[in-house]
Amino acid sequence: MEGLRGECLSFFEKGSHYVDHVERVVALAKRLAEFEGADVEVVEAAAWLHDAGRTAEDLGECEDHAVESARLAPELLRRAGFPEEKIAAVVKCVERHRYSKGLKAETIEEAVLQDADRLDALGAIGIYRAIKIGLQAGKPFYDASIKPAEVYAGNSKTTINHFHEKLFKLPDSMNTETGKRFALQRIRIMREFVRELECEWEGVA
Known part of the structure; x- marks a missing residue:
């Protein structure tokens, strides 16, 4: 997962508060996943990826960072050697995590990522x-x-x-x-x- 971590954090400027946020969300998501019986690998990957599109949104290059992060996710996951059969689940978690969209979690992994992001x-x-x-x-x-x-x-x-x-x-x-x-x-x-x-x-x- 270290390769994916580096790829995701590279989207933010050095010292950005988003880096600290993402790292805290990863830690929270892993802890929640263990308590709730979710797939920790899917949850951790989704947590690293969930704000990858945030800088693009801040710069006006996209309308919704969750959608942009989900768009970026498959290539980043494949480059990191992530299991192909789990990529779709990660993408759905990322796409549906944003509080302001009001989307209900459809899987326990989606529920865990939403909760971890809100807890921060x-x-x-x-x-x-x-x-x-x-x-x-x-x-x-x-x-x-x-x-x-x-x-x-x-x-x-x-x-x-x-x-x-x-x-x-x-x-x-x-x-x-x-x-x-x-x-x-x-x-x-x-x-x-x-x-x-x-x-x-x-x-x-």
């Missing part, structure tokens, strides 16, 4: 990622006058609203029992952070 948006790492991405986008961090939307429209107006509109809802989208358990552990950290921040911001704590 939660917990202490999730707080770090949300703040970093908000800063990069130039969003206000918090504004009490801007209330969170009831339905997430894909782009929150403030970083803290992103917690309310999307991140706090992720545990409900988990597919596996292990994923749900991990998500509930992580979401407690995030809720406490946001609750304390909002109190301190308003000078009531």
Whole structure:
């Protein structure tokens, strides 16, 4: 799998936060696969590949990084000597992993990859990622006058609203029992952070 790892990470610039994200998703996916009885080889390969098209999307070269990653996957897998009979399963996992598309997992391997990718948006790492991405986008961090939307429209107006509109809802989208358990552990950290921040911001704590 080392050859596939190198191929996938080569799509990102050195120091890109996507590299760290992909490596964490791989570790989470392997752990979930073991708990849930999924094919670890399929899950690990899909986790390495799932964001291969992300840079192309960021540059406006494709509309959907999940579709682009799935398009790239067969050739990368074959170059890495991956079993031919498992390639289709990996491609489906990659193509269907994206949260915003709302696709239901059809196999345990797809379920595991979706959960692993979503788990990396939660917990202490999730707080770090949300703040970093908000800063990069130039969003206000918090504004009490801007209330969170009831339905997430894909782009929150403030970083803290992103917690309310999307991140706090992720545990409900988990597919596996292990994923749900991990998500509930992580979401407690995030809720406490946001609750304390909002109190301190308003000078009531």
